[in-house]
Amino acid sequence: MENYKVITEAKKLGLDKVGFCSAKDFNQNFKSVIAAVFPYYTGKIDGSNISKYCFGLDYHKVVSQTLSRLAYALGLDVFEIFCDIGKNDDRKIAQMCGLGFYGINSLIINEDYGSYFFIGYIFCNEDFEYSTPVNTVCKRCMACKNACPAGAVRGDFTIDADKCLSSVTQKKGELQCNEIAMIKENNSVFGCDICQDVCPHNKNAKKSHFDAFTKNLITKLEYEDLANLSNKEFLKKYGERAFAWRGKKVVERNLSYIKDGKSEK
Numbered sequence: 622m623e624n625y626k627v628i629t630e631a632k633k634l635g636l637d638k639v640g641f642c643s644a645k646d647f648n649q650n651f652k653s654v655i656a657a658v659f660p661y662y663t664g665k666i667d668g669s670n671i672s673k674y675c676f677g678l679d680y681h682k683v684v685s686q687t688l689s690r691l692a693y694a695l696g697l698d699v700f701e702i703f704c705d706i707g708k709n710d711d712r713k714i715a716q717m718c719g720l721g722f723y724g725i726n727s728l729i730i731n732e733d734y735g736s737y738f739f740i741g742y743i744f745c746n747e748d749f750e751y752s753t754p755v756n757t758v759c760k761r762c763m764a765c766k767n768a769c770p771a772g773a774v775r776g777d778f779t780i781d782a783d784k785c786l787s788s789v790t791q792k793k794g795e796l797q798c799n800e801i802a803m804i805k806e807n808n809s810v811f812g813c814d815i816c817q818d819v820c821p822h823n824k825n826a827k828k829s830h831f832d833a834f835t836k837n838l839i840t841k842l843e844y845e846d847l848a849n850l851s852n853k854e855f856l857k858k859y860g861e862r863a864f865a866w867r868g869k870k871v872v873e874r875n876l877s878y879i880k881d882g883k884s885e886k
């Protein structure tokens with residue numbers, strides 16, 4: 622299949638950055654990968670206590686619906702769509718597809734959207750002219766390493782996922798004292814954006830043009846929003862949001878730490 626056919630159909634769906642690589646290193650059952658970026662930045666919002674990637678609708682659904690439409694428009698019959706699931710390394714695929722470079726914060730960054738984008742892709746059996754992988758890296762200013770509240774940014778393009786606040790906020794069960802303190806200090810109900818917010822590549826990041834990520838945003842949660850909801854009601858109210866995927870208990874727990882932290886002051 623000609624690359625331009627994919628590029629043209631992708632543009633109609635709002636996908637302005639797509640790339641192609643061989644599937645050989647990622648999935649033996651397919652020939653090629655078509656990857657795309659899904660920007661989610663909505664501009665500076667004060668007072669939020671959840672991560673930017675959770676402001677809009679759940680990206681897993683948005684990405685898979687958009688890529689399903691693309692696969693349909695291209696007439697693909699055998700294909701598989703991924704975003705954030707499965708054992709594939711999404712960042713490696715994006716880099717191989719020419720969609721961005723590695724940051725010290727371990728994320729993939731590009732000139733247009735900084736690092737505020739999701740990565741989604743289609744495995745298929747078409748032949749393409751493959752993109753040139755991006756072999757540059759970020760500015761290596763180390764602002765992310767210095768700002769990380771968990772000391773999780775190692776400085777070699779990897780992070781210590783166990784320490785990472787984003788991971789802590791998503792963990793089920795009881796948290797350690799230092800983890801609770803980190804949630805309180807950073808007012809983090811779900812996710813963490815610190816190593817992205819300080820990155821110079823994000824200074825002029827373009828805003829998202831996807832309605833799903835720019836309309837009906839939830840940028841802040843209060844303990845009272847959840848307090849009287851049953852699990853079923855929680856899912857009804859927030860089920861389409863990415864912060865809901867670990868269930869009500871995790872979000873409520875984090876909110877309770879923040880609420881307690883405030884009353885102590």
Ligand code: B12
Pocket residue numbers: 672673674704705706707708709710711712713723726727728729730736737738739740741758778779780782785787788791811812813814816
């Ligand atoms: C597990 C996971 C997490 C874990 C661990 C993250 C991590 N960095 O490993 C936690 C919960 C902490 C997490 C947090 C976040 N995540 Co996450 N996460 C994933 C997931 C599901 C798997 C990642 C994984 O397997 N890591 C383990 C190994 C592979 O990572 P690693 O040790 O860092 O290895 C890298 C380096 O070795 C590097 N590398 C290897 N060789 C070389 C050579 C050179 C020269 C260089 C420069 C680099 C390099 O490449 C490897 C990755 O490609 C991916 C989706 C997927 N399936 O890929 C999303 C994904 C990485 N997450 C994503 C997002 C958005 C986030 C958050 C921003 C969300 C938030 N706001 O809270 C944070 C960011 C934290 C951070 N600084 O990384 C996006 C990133 C998009 C982007 N622009 O890069 C992804 C790709 C999901 C998606 N499809 O959009 N995440």
Ligand code: SF4
Pocket residue numbers: 726768769770771772773774780784785786787788813814815816817
């Ligand atoms: S997401 Fe937060 S805790 Fe995790 S590496 Fe980045 S700054 Fe550190």
Ligand code: SF4
Pocket residue numbers: 724725726727759760761762763764765766816819820821822
């Ligand atoms: S803050 Fe600096 S070191 Fe960290 S990813 Fe951005 S440019 Fe690289």
